[in-house]
Amino acid sequence: MFTDLIGAEFKKLHKDMIDGLLSDTSLTVLCTLYYASTKFTDCPNCIYSPIQHRSSNKYEPGGPIPFYHGICPYCNGRGRTQSSSEEDLYLCALWDSKDWYPLSQNNVNMADIDVQTFSKLDTYTKLKKANKIDINTSIKNLGFPSFVRVGDPEPCGLGQASHIATAWKRA
Numbered sequence: 001m002f003t004d005l006i007g008a009e010f011k012k013l014h015k016d017m018i019d020g021l022l023s024d025t026s027l028t029v030l031c032t033l034y035y036a037s038t039k040f041t042d043c044p045n046c047i048y049s050p051i052q053h054r055s056s057n058k059y060e061p062g063g064p065i066p067f068y069h070g071i072c073p074y075c076n077g078r079g080r081t082q083s084s085s086e087e088d089l090y091l092c093a094l095w096d097s098k099d100w101y102p103l104s105q106n107n108v109n110m111a112d113i114d115v116q117t118f119s120k121l122d123t124y125t126k127l128k129k130a131n132k133i134d135i136n137t138s139i140k141n142l143g144f145p146s147f148v149r150v151g152d153p154e155p156c157g158l159g160q161a162s163h164i165a166t167a168w169k170r171a
Contacts, residue, residue: 006159014158021092022120022163028090031117033130034146037083044081045074055079089126092118093135112150113167120163127153127166146171 021027042048045063049056055077059067064074071077094116115135119127133147147168155161 011158011160015160015162018157018163019120022090022118024090027092028119029093029136031089031091031093031136032086032134033089033126034084034086034132034134035129036131037085039083040080041083043072043075043079046072046079048079053079087126089119089123091123091135094118112169114170115147115168117166117168118163119166121155121161124153124155124164127164132171133168 043055043060043063045060045065045067046055047058047060048054055072055075056079057070057072057077059072065072067073072079075081097113117127117133117135127149130149133149135147148171150167150169153164153166155163156165157163
């Protein structure tokens with residue numbers, strides 16, 4: 001009875017409508033994704049000790065934060081710094097749990113989720129790599145904190161995986 005109603009043409013129309021809502025100027029807000037890196041570089045502020053595998057806590061002339069004794073204030077005595085990167089992306093932020101996509105992952109407890117983002121399928125790898133997000137940076141002064149990802153981004157759609165739902169909790 002309903003097989004004629006929900007065919008390939010209806011599914012394409014649904015996908016196109018959701019894609020329209022997820023365009024940069026529709027129901028999306030500017031989000032900043034933060035990626036952690038496993039690359040470490042020598043601290044530009046102190047001299048690295050290869051014997052101790054940490055900072056010698058001696059100032060490197062020309063470093064950004066001069067210090068004369070004690071622990072290097074730039075790397076806290078580690079001698080190396082971890083680089084990170086960030087990227088701005090437009091995502092649909094769903095704050096009300098009644099609007100959330102039901103996640104199928106067993107390890108995601110709905111009580112742990114504070115916000116859910118919804119986006120196009122091509123954002124999957126970016127969301128998978130991100131470990132933190134700031135949502136709508138223009139209203140940060142209203143008290144919206146940073147969020148960390150809960151579980152993996154999950155493909156969803158009407159009979160096809162055409163969009164991504166991602167759960168986040170307060171950092």
